[in-house]
Structures are given as structure tokens and as C-alpha cells.
Amino acid sequence: MPLHFRPFRPIPKLRPTRTIAQRFRADARTTFGILFFFASWFPAWSFFTNNVFCIMSVTGPSMAPFLNTDYNSSLVSDRVWVNMWRAGEGLKRGMVVAYRSPTNPERFAVKRIIALEGDTVITKPPHPFTQEDVPFGHVWVEGDQLDGNKTMDSNRVGPVSKSLIVGRVGGVVWPWRKAGRIRREDWKGSDRVLVGKGTVEEYEFFH
Amino acid sequence: MTLIPRLLSLLRPPTAGDVIVVVKYCFIFHFFATHIGGFALTDGPSMVPTINVRGVWVYIDHFARRGRGVRVGDVVDFHHPMVQGSGAIKRVMGMPGDFVVKDGGEGRGKMMMQVPDGHCWVMGDNLPESRDSRLYGPIPLALIKGKVIARVSPWSDRGWIENGLQRPEES
Numbered sequence: 001m002p003l004h005f006r007p008f009r010p011i012p013k014l015r016p017t018r019t020i021a022q023r024f025r026a027d028a029r030t031t032f033g034i035l036f037f038f039a040s041w042f043p044a045w046s047f048f049t050n051n052v053f054c055i056m057s058v059t060g061p062s063m064a065p066f067l068n069t070d071y072n073s074s075l076v077s078d079r080v081w082v083n084m085w086r087a088g089e090g091l092k093r094g095m096v097v098a099y100r101s102p103t104n105p106e107r108f109a110v111k112r113i114i115a116l117e118g119d120t121v122i123t124k125p126p127h128p129f130t131q132e133d134v135p136f137g138h139v140w141v142e143g144d145q146l147d148g149n150k151t152m153d154s155n156r157v158g159p160v161s162k163s164l165i166v167g168r169v170g171g172v173v174w175p176w177r178k179a180g181r182i183r184r185e186d187w188k189g190s191d192r193v194l195v196g197k198g199t200v201e202e203y204e205f206f207h
Numbered sequence: 208m209t210l211i212p213r214l215l216s217l218l219r220p221p222t223a224g225d226v227i228v229v230v231k232y233c234f235i236f237h238f239f240a241t242h243i244g245g246f247a248l249t250d251g252p253s254m255v256p257t258i259n260v261r262g263v264w265v266y267i268d269h270f271a272r273r274g275r276g277v278r279v280g281d282v283v284d285f286h287h288p289m290v291q292g293s294g295a296i297k298r299v300m301g302m303p304g305d306f307v308v309k310d311g312g313e314g315r316g317k318m319m320m321q322v323p324d325g326h327c328w329v330m331g332d333n334l335p336e337s338r339d340s341r342l343y344g345p346i347p348l349a350l351i352k353g354k355v356i357a358r359v360s361p362w363s364d365r366g367w368i369e370n371g372l373q374r375p376e377e378s
Contacts, residue, residue: 042238043237088291105349135289
């Protein structure tokens with residue numbers, strides 16, 4: 001028997017001399033071979049969709065009009081592709097990122113990075129203070145939506161930890177008319193950000 | 208199918224099929240280590256009566272990832288909310304909706320606050336030597352990697368890490 005198992009081996013021609021039990025056994029072997037083949041690759045597939053690349057469905061109006069432009073006239077949600085490899089590194093203002101929601105650990109959220117660590121943000125209404133410094137290891141995210149009641153972003157939950165970020169949204173795959181890469185240069189920038197040095201000095205840390 | 212031809216077959220140069228099998232088993236191992244459980248080496252003084260300063264291996268139950276089934280009093284391993292790529296082990300002292308007292312240390316006063324939705328309040332067992340939620344606030348449950356359930360090495364110090372908090376006696 002070879003070291004690697006080949007589930008798609010050629011099925012032998014049925015000969016009339018074979019009994020029903022023999023035929024059944026051969027079919028069962030083929031079936032379980034195929035099942036075992038897919039099951040054995042499941043961890044690799046899981047790694048890929050959790051750490052490398054996946055396609056996410058964006059629900060809700062928070063990124064309108066950029067994503068889900070027709071959120072109030074259509075039930076179709078946009079699909080985006082997410083690059084997840086080394087997600088927290090090299091973040092820049094204007095990137096659209098997917099992160100695990102701080103308020104619901106089983107859900108993802110897609111928002112745009114407005115400010116990085118060290119910046120000062122002039123906040124929007126639901127936030128209790130008029131301005132806030134983004135702390136070490138955090139980013140300030142906001143939806144493109146202008147109505148603050150329709151986006152659950154840093155103005156409600158505060159700065160988001162970079163460790164929560166699972167990936168950068170690379171582009172739109174659906175609907176077709178919007179399909180293509182997301183270009184950060186298309187973002188006009190925010191006038192509510194006082195840009196800091198980019199990184200806060202090393203956070204003194206021991207456990 | 209006997210053992211000796213199989214062992215002898217290892218002497219030949221690996222084929223593409225052999226390499227694929229090895230890669231596949233690496234993924235299977237990674238899946239177990241991130242979804243089911245695994246051993247981790249700890250470092251630091253923050254959990255001192257429970258976990259010693261250096262060189263303690265613990266077993267982490269990853270079924271509790273993202274705070275699934277975590278209760279107040281459990282010791283959890285989580286992605287550090289400020290330092291990317293590093294982890295920390297602390298004890299959960301408050302779950303969403305609980306009231307906790309944020310003691311900022313000497314001269315900074317105390318403040319009572321409610322743990323927000325989807326967050327938890329973590330503190331080290333060694334309060335003076337621990338940097339925890341008193342410093343960086345409540346952490347999102349989504350950062351939790353798993354529940355620390357046992358010390359395994361050094362063997363003389365082995366034991367279950369128990370949830371020390373008990374329900375108050377009903378009177």
C-alpha cells in the first residue's frame with residue numbers, strides 16, 4: 001500500500017462472478033475513501049479560510065454608500081475578499097479591515113481605519129468625549145455611513161485592538177459592477193484626525 | 208502491509224505523495240492545537256501562586272476559545288490587547304454585565320464600572336506584579352484563546368488549575 005491514500009483509484013469492472021456482498025464491500029471502500037479524503041483535508045481548508053484568505057458577506061448599512069450601497073432597497077449583501085495573512089501588520093489609515101466584533105465574539109465587522117495608535121480623533125456624537133487619543137496597539141475604525149445610528153464603530157465601542165483584526169478587505173467580488181480591488185487612495189481622508197507620530201513609544205510591558 | 212517493507216520504503220527519496228501527506232498531517236496537528244487543546248510554556252510573575260514565574264508548561268483547552276463557556280474565576284489564555292503577537296494568562300474576574308472595581312494603583316483612586324457586552328475583566332493572581340485589566344480595561348472575549356486547565360511540567364508541581372471562586376452560602 002502506498003504511503004498516501006488514493007481515493008479516486010479506478011473502480012474495477014464488475015464481473016458477474018462477484019457476489020452482492022463483494023460488490024457492496026467495494027462500493028463501501030470507495031465511499032469511505034472519498035469521505036476520508038475530504039475529511040483529512042478539512043484542517044488544511046480550515047487553516048486557509050482562517051489565516052490566509054476568505055470571502056465574507058457584508059451585512060448591514062454601516063459601510064454604505066461604499067459597500068451595500070442599496071441596503072434599503074435590496075436584500076442582497078456585498079461579498080468581499082479578505083486577506084488574512086499577517087492581518088495586524090502594516091495597517092494604514094483608509095484601509096478597510098475585518099475584525100471580530102468587540103461586543104459579540106462570534107461575529108465579524110467590516111469598517112474603515114480612520115486613525116492609528118498615537119493619533120487623536122475628534123469623535124462623533126454617541127461617544128462620551130469630544131476627542132480621544134488612540135492607545136498603543138489599537139486603531140480607530142468607523143463605517144463610511146454618515147448616520148451615526150447605523151454604524152457600530154469606535155464612536156460607540158472605543159478604539160479597537162489590533163489583535164482583533166482578522167484581515168484586510170482586498171476587494172469586492174459581488175456585485176459584478178463593483179467588483180475589483182479596493183484602492184486606499186480613493187479614500188478622501190478624515191478631517192477629524194490629528195495625526196500623531198504613527199506609533200506610540202514602546203509600551204513598557206511585563207505580564 | 209508488513210512493517211519491514213514499510214520501514215525500508217522510508218529509505219527511498221520522498222515522492223510528491225509523501226510530501227503531501229506530511230503537509231496534511233502538519234495541518235491536522237495545527238487544527239488540534241488551535242481548536243481542541245495544547246501545551247504552552249508560560250513566563251512571568253503575574254500568576255504566581257497558581258503558575259510559577261518561569262518554565263511552567265500548562266495545558267490549554269481551546270474549546271473555550273472566544274470565551275465559550277468561560278465563567279468568572281477561570282484562568283484564560285488570550286491574545287494581548289495591546290501587544291500584538293503576544294499572549295497572556297490571567298484570571299477572569301468579571302463577565303459582561305458584572306460590576307468591577309478598577310483599582311488603578313497608588314494615588315490613582317478606584318472606580319466602579321460595569322463590564323460591557325462581549326468583554327471580560329481579567330486580573331493576575333499576583334496583584335502587585337500583574338498588568339491586567341486595571342491597566343488596559345476590559346478585554347474583548349474574542350481575544351480569548353482558551354482556558355488554562357492544568358499544570359503539566361515541572362511534574363512535581365503538576366495539578367489542576369481550579370476555579371477558586373465559590374458561590375456564597377445561601378442563608
